[in-house]
Amino acid sequence: MxxxxxxxxxxxxxxxxxxxxxxxxxxxxGQRLPSERDLAQAHAxxxxxxxxxxxxLELDGLxxxxxxxxxxxxxxxxxxxxxxxxxxxxFELLEARRTIESEVCALAATRIDDxxxxxxxxxxxxxxxxxxxxxxxxxxxxxxxxxxxxxNSAMVAMVELLWNARERSPQYRLLSDKAHGAGVVPRLEDHxxxxxxxxxxxxxxxxxxMRQHLTNVLDxxxxxxxxxxxxxxxxxxAAHRERYAV
Numbered sequence: 513m514x515x516x517x518x519x520x521x522x523x524x525x526x527x528x529x530x531x532x533x534x535x536x537x538x539x540x541x542g543q544r545l546p547s548e549r550d551l552a553q554a555h556a557x558x559x560x561x562x563x564x565x566x567x568x569l570e571l572d573g574l575x576x577x578x579x580x581x582x583x584x585x586x587x588x589x590x591x592x593x594x595x596x597x598x599x600x601x602x603f604e605l606l607e608a609r610r611t612i613e614s615e616v617c618a619l620a621a622t623r624i625d626d627x628x629x630x631x632x633x634x635x636x637x638x639x640x641x642x643x644x645x646x647x648x649x650x651x652x653x654x655x656x657x658x659x660x661x662x663x664n665s666a667m668v669a670m671v672e673l674l675w676n677a678r679e680r681s682p683q684y685r686l687l688s689d690k691a692h693g694a695g696v697v698p699r700l701e702d703h704x705x706x707x708x709x710x711x712x713x714x715x716x717x718x719x720x721x722m723r724q725h726l727t728n729v730l731d732x733x734x735x736x737x738x739x740x741x742x743x744x745x746x747x748x749x750a751a752h753r754e755r756y757a758v
Contacts, residue, residue, distance in 0.1 A: 523601045523683075527564075528595070531572070548562050548563060551565075568598055571596055573586060573587050599681035605674065605677060605684060609726050610723055614723040614726070616662055617710070618718050619662045621715040623661060623662060624658075624710055625661075635653050635703075636707055639703060640700065651703075656675065687737060691737060
């Protein structure tokens, strides 16, 4: 794998290391990679970082994620001969949003007006839309409207930057598609809790509600994209027992 300059993205470094092992033949085509937990221990990183690295390798065509089974090597070299474009990792983006948007929401609670609250109510109702694309758009507008309520242009720009990065990142798009396929959609109850805190003009409650919302999003995406290798291992053991039963 061609080495790319270090840009501070931890998941990208892990993807390069695993990709180099695949190219070197340490993991052969058709072979299952070690579990996410084992890879995290081997590279001294968190499991979400490993999952971001696997997503990058999947986009490059080096691996295939088989839910309920594991991650399998599908090619020794990336599509086009070198790794594709990478961007902000999905979990590091959610971590940044949780930190930044929580404080944005707290400030908004002290400055928000009735007209903006009415707009947020309308956007909350729009999260019911069965069309996922429209519901996702309402979700983005909800968060950006809260940022505008701070009356701080720097905060507005920061929140817009985070959402633009979310839409731009191929890693986030792939993870999002997987999560949507598993039934993860914008969380209505979380947005209602945020709105209630803003209506009360309670900065502490608004901060906590936004932080809890983005923690819930992170947890839901982690759960939805879990490979569940243990379930497959148990199935293989059961099959062996049945085969060799007297």
